[in-house]
Amino acid sequence: MLLQRKPAKIPSLSDIINVSSGALTPSINKASSWFNTGDKTIPPPELGNSLDDATYTKLILSSTQSGCSAHGKLVQSHMVKTGYNPTLFLHNTLLNMYFKCNESDLALQLFDEMPERNVVSWNSLISGYTQLGQYIFAKEAFIKARTTNVNLSKHTLASLLSICAQTGDLELGKVIHSLIIVTGVGIDAFLTNPLIAMYSKCGRIDQARITFNKCNQLDDVSWNSMISGYAKSNLHNEMLQILVKMHQCEVRFSSYVLGSVLKACCSNFNHSLIWGKLLHSCSIKLGWDLDVVVGTALLDMYSKIGELHDAISIFNLLPNKNVVMCNAMISGMLKFGNKSLNLFLEMQRNGFRPSEFTFSTMIKACIISEDFEFGKQIHALICKNNFDKDKYIGSVLVEFYSKWGSMEDALLCFKSTNKQDIVTWTSMIVGHAQNGEFEKSLILFCKLLSFGLKPDEYTISNVLSCCGNLGSVRCGEGIQCYSVKGGIGDSGVVLNSLIHMYAKSGDIDCANRVFEVADKCDVVAWSSMICSSAHHGCAKETLRVFEMMIESGIVPNDVAFLGVLTACSHGGLVEEGLRYYETMKGEYSISPTEKHCTCMVDLLGRAGRLYDAKSFITNSNFKNTPVMWRALLSSCRIHKNTEVGKQVAETLIELEPESSSSYVLLYNVYTDAGMESEATKIRDLMSTRRIKKEPGLSWIEVGNRVSSFLVGDKSHPQSESIYVKLNDVFEKIKKVGYRNEKKGNGFMVNPHSEKLAVCFGLISLGGGAPLRVMKNLRVCEDCHVVMKLISKVEKREIVLRDLSRFHRFTDGICSCGDYW
Incomplete structure (x- = not known):
């Protein structure tokens, strides 16, 4: 019996293509022969009474409607047992039933065993796979149907276009479009709409417009699809042109059209508020202003553009408020944290059940308003409503607890989520970085990779920042290689982070090279390069890069000016600094921040003007x-x-x-x-x-390991060799003019951590490699003198990053010019 057989294996694309037209698959050749043997049907012995075709059809349709495949299987078993030979129509009905009941394996098995198939059979197979989201199998079935010269219906072609839109398969979408034209199905509104959606979602909005223009039977869905496509592509002028043309063609605006355009007006493009208000007036005239979709879009638009008073007025006017409206209002008030919290309490009093979006927005509001206690109460409500395992809420909770330095609670939230996707992992990585736990961030990144997750640009940017803070160039280079291999190495976000990473790790030359090879530098890249040069003591170079940015037409931001002022401060360029400060305030209308001041x-x-500074x-x-x-x-x-x-x-x-x-x-x-x-x-x-x-701590990267040192530290495995080298170095620098005293026991007066790190680098890094040392405090005057002399007697470049800047020692000279 059919029900006693194991489900047939779902064929691959090559299996489907290799099967000749109309032939049976190997699995079907082994099937029992009760359907057909030549021209004669052979019934099994001892048969019962079969039902008629109409009765079997009604029973199968009943199973389809109930979604219970067990009843349908019993009907099919009865047909097999009684030796009934189903018609093609009945086979197609069974095929549709199995797909509706999510039994795709049995549906394919039945399809293979069918002695004949028609266009309905293939349509049912393709549509069934589409409805179940099994897009790969649907595509394979389409390819097989084409090899058998089956003319698919427009309904099936529409389903295939939907699959292409979902999967971004532009090539197959073009093939289906060509097939529609060649077969003469006709491009009416029924096929125009999925074609527009397919081209829009595949990034070819130009082809979507061509398809739209060629169709003579447009409906309101066609217009809405075109408007949505332009809105998602951020082509706001084209979107508004279509809207005006729609009005000229006397096509009545629907709530969905108005909602799509109003949503686009949230993007704050040129004259977006004016257009938003025009559409608001239009919606009032058409009687759509109190509609759920339009009303929610209106209050969302006003709140995101900053017109909070208008958003509140619309919210108060809307009847039959629901949780979606409340969510839109809470989201709009997000920048005003306390108001969001008050609205949430009112929502609770009115009996609305918060959704996942409500809770995630409320946690964000607690972060903005810095209300830790209220946030913990919201977390308790999240647990009470069984949303604590939601990945989006889990990600926001990780951010919330990280903000308050409670990494243990953040880790618990991270572990409690059912699906730890890349967003949740990134939140955890960023949380550790924000709390200065850079090593843990990098360890989490390695675990992320071990689980097979693919990090995005934002994740890569954050781990590169961790490498920069640790001064770990080797680790940063490895992550750079990974980003290039993953196809995101040319991303602007990644390139900006690379500039920051190399510069903060002491390798300003590599930072310059990354900046130079970038195809298009935005204001962030320019600002990163300016600040990097400033912290490395390259005052004149910083001002040169800043002027190049101005000449390139890039408007400087507050970070770029901060880099310029830092360079002037470190370089002793008082007049230039005062001039740039006034330019920032006057010409560019940038309000000075605490850092600028x-x-x-x-x-x-530093210029000696202490009373002016005070x-x-x-x-x-x-x-x-x-x-x-x-x-x-x-x-x-x-x-x-x-x-x-x-x-x-x-x-x-x-x-x-x-x-x-x-x-x-x-x-x-x-x-x-x-x-x-x-x-x-x-x-x-x-x-x-x-x-x-705070104890002075210095560290240096040698190979794949970072070694750290405290003052007078002897815990390092090579401590004895380090102190031997330290004594040797001091003997050398005394001969070139260094003067210092020793204690009675003969031990160095000042074995500061950076000196130990440099000596470890001297005995570990050969070939004249530069020594890059990081320190958590400002370098003292004695160590500064010693570093200059070591660079001279050892003929080594030493790059020392202290709390405020970089010192680059070469041949007895420091890049700071002894002005730090």
């Missing part, structure tokens, strides 16, 4: 910002001005009483001025307040 304080302070702080909008006062205190130490330094330090300690850097800076000011008693008081004050200085 800090650069100006640093610029004036006046700049008091007259700015950031006079209570510790980082600005800290920049001034550093300048007081450089110029040994204890009077101003004491005043600044008192203000700084009052603003930031728990920060060790303020005390350390004041201690160094007093020490440099020879005021030992005052320096001792500062040290005692730190001890009384239990404030500990």
Whole structure:
């Protein structure tokens, strides 16, 4: 019996193509011969009574409607047992039933066993696979149908065009389009609409327009498809032209047409608000303004463009509010976090059941409003409504807990999601990076690859940023190779991150090469290059790149100006810095941020204009910002001005009483001025307040491993060799003028972490390779002198990244010009 046989194997494309027209597959040749043997039907022995064709058809249709294949299988079993020979119509009905009941294996088996097939059979096979989302099998069935010269109906061709749109198969879509023309089916609205959708989704909106123009039987769906295609392609002018033409052709606007255009108006293109208001007036005239689709699109448009008052007015006017409207309103109020939270509470009071989108939006609102406690309550509601395993909500929860530094909770949310897709993984990677856990981010990235997931541009960008923060060039190069192999190496996002990674890892030459080979540099790429040159002490080069950007027609942003001001500060270019600062405010109308103002304080302070710098702080909008006062205190130490330094330090300690850097800076000011008693008081004050200085940490990458060092560190496996090299280096630099004292036991007075890292690099990296060392604190004056001399006696380039900038030591000279 048929039901006792195993389901036939689903054939591959080659299997289908190799089967000759009308022939049976090998699996069918082995089948029982109760259907047909020559011209004679051979019934099995001891048969019962068969039913008639109409009765069998009604029973099968009943099974199709109920979606229960068991009843249909019983009907087919009865036909087999009683020796009934079904007609072609009955076979097609059975075939359709199996597909409707999601039994594609049995449907294919039945199709193979059918003694004859017609166009309905092939249409049922192709349409069935399409309805089940088995697009590959549907395409294979189409190819086989063509080899048997079957003329498919327009319904099947429409289904195939839908498959091409879903899978982005432009080539097959063109073949079907050609087939429609050749077979003379006729391109009416029924086939025009899927053709427009197919070409639009495959990125050929021009072909979609040609198809649209050639059709003489357009309906409202045709117009809407064309408008949606232009909207998704961000061709807003063309979209509006079609809308005007639709009105001229006296085609009545539907709610879906208005909804599509209003959704496009959310993109904030030129005159989008004017068009949005015109469409709002039109919707009122047509009576669509209170429609669910149009009303939701209107409040969504007004809220996203920034007209929150109009959005609220529409929301209040809409009758029969539903959860979609509430979601649109909550999303529109997202930038005003507290208002979103209040609307959510009102939504709860009115009995609306929040959806996945509602909860994910609410968590975003808690992130914006920095309301950690409310966010945890929303999380509790998410668990109560069984949405905690949703991948989109899981991704936002990971972002939420990462924002507050609670990585353990973020990891729990990550693990609880049913499907950990690339978005969820990226959220976890970014969360670790935001909390300074760069190594864990890279470990997660490796796990992501091991699970077979393909990272996107955003993921690659974030892990490259981690490599830059760690100063791990080798790891960054590996990720660059992976991005090139994956076909996203030329992406603007990836190229910008590569520039940042190489520059922050100390390899400004590679950063320049990436910048030069980029086909088209946007403002982000230019800004990255400007900031990179500035932090490497290349002041003149930074200004040159900035002027090139202006000449290229790129409008500079606040980051580009920050790079320019940093370069002027590090290079001592006071007049240029003041001029660019005024240009930024006047010509480009960019409001100075805390970072811009800090650069100006640093610029004036390092130039010795301490009182001007102090006046700049008091007259700015950031006079209570510790980082600005800290920049001034550093300048007081450089110029040994204890009077101003004491005043600044008192203000700084009052603003930031728990920060060790303020005390350390004041201690160094007093020490440099020879005021030992005052320096001792500062040290005692730190001890009384239990404030500990952050330990200096330096690290260097050798091979595939990063080695880190503390002051006087002896924990490294090669510690003995490192200290032997340190003594050897000091003997050499003493001969070229270095002067320092030793303690009674003969040990170096100042074995700072960067010196140990450099010595490890000297014994580990041969061939004159440059040494790239990273440090978490600002380099001290003694280490700066030592690095210059080591670069001279060892004939090695040393690149040292400290807390504020890069120092590039070559042949006894530093790129900072001893101005840091």
